[in-house]
Amino acid sequence: MKTAGGTTEAKRRAGKRAAHEVEDGFVVGLGTGSTAAYAIDAIGRAIDDGLEVQGIPTSFQSRRRALEAGIPLTTLDAVDGVDLAIDGADQIADDPDSNGYGALIKGGGAAHTREKLVDSAADRFVVVADPSKLESVLERAIPVEVIPDAHTVVAERLRDLGGEPTLRDAERKDGPVVTDNGNLVVDCAFGPIEEPETLATRLSRLPGVVEHGLFVGLADATYVGTADGVDVREY
Numbered sequence: 091m092k093t094a095g096g097t098t099e100a101k102r103r104a105g106k107r108a109a110h111e112v113e114d115g116f117v118v119g120l121g122t123g124s125t126a127a128y129a130i131d132a133i134g135r136a137i138d139d140g141l142e143v144q145g146i147p148t149s150f151q152s153r154r155r156a157l158e159a160g161i162p163l164t165t166l167d168a169v170d171g172v173d174l175a176i177d178g179a180d181q182i183a184d185d186p187d188s189n190g191y192g193a194l195i196k197g198g199g200a201a202h203t204r205e206k207l208v209d210s211a212a213d214r215f216v217v218v219a220d221p222s223k224l225e226s227v228l229e230r231a232i233p234v235e236v237i238p239d240a241h242t243v244v245a246e247r248l249r250d251l252g253g254e255p256t257l258r259d260a261e262r263k264d265g266p267v268v269t270d271n272g273n274l275v276v277d278c279a280f281g282p283i284e285e286p287e288t289l290a291t292r293l294s295r296l297p298g299v300v301e302h303g304l305f306v307g308l309a310d311a312t313y314v315g316t317a318d319g320v321d322v323r324e325y
């Protein structure tokens with residue numbers, strides 16, 4: 091049986107393992123969420139032991155975690171490139187025989203726009219996860235970041251594409267979630283996504299959409315923490 095403690099340990103293992111890939115002098119993309127946070131903490135400990143790196147956070151949350159961990163920060167426009175990005179995922183397509191093997195759904199924390207920017211800029215993008223994130227076919231609702239004025243129009247276009255859109259509401263305030271970029275999030279359910287690349291292209295084309303949480307062909311590897319180790323998938 092999977093326990094909350096077991097999941098925590100799996101996330102910690104995956105995060106630590108990915109942090110081992112960080113080398114002296116690297117510029118590292120720092121993902122958002124509870125799993126990437128373990129990688130950030132591990133990089134911080136390596137810095138205490140003498141490693142020299144710079145981090146690029148993907149959200150307010152990862153920036154704060156990185157500052158707490160003592161990671162020197164930089165920005166995408168101040169560096170020549172990103173050596174490695176480490177980031178979590180909400181769902182990972184895990185059928186090697188399918189079109190979308192290694193495709194991801196991200197944005198459960200509304201951070202997918204900056205995550206996609208940083209993760210796609212990296213020479214290598216490693217996903218860190220626990221086994222609950224693995225599915226043969228992606229099926230979670232896709233987070234779509236929209237400029238505020240556009241949310242009703244985009245929702246209409248998403249229905250045209252066969253989706254069921256819902257404006258994401260904040261849990262601890264009246265009103266919608268507002269992203270780090272000042273935008274809104276529409277979560278759109280499409281059922282099982284057999285052709286993630288086709289859907290990703292269609293979503294990217296919609297006026298008013300800033301970015302969506304379907305990451306296709308971006309991940310280079312996934313590290314899945316397990317009860318006694320880490321399973322590695324290279325794409």
Ligand SMILES: O=C[C@H](O)[C@H](O)[C@H](O)COP(=O)(O)O
Pocket residue numbers: 121122123124125126177178179180195196197198199200201202205
């Ligand atoms: O917007 C949030 C991000 O895409 C996260 O990487 C994703 O939600 C996974 O988070 P966690 O590791 O906490 O499940």
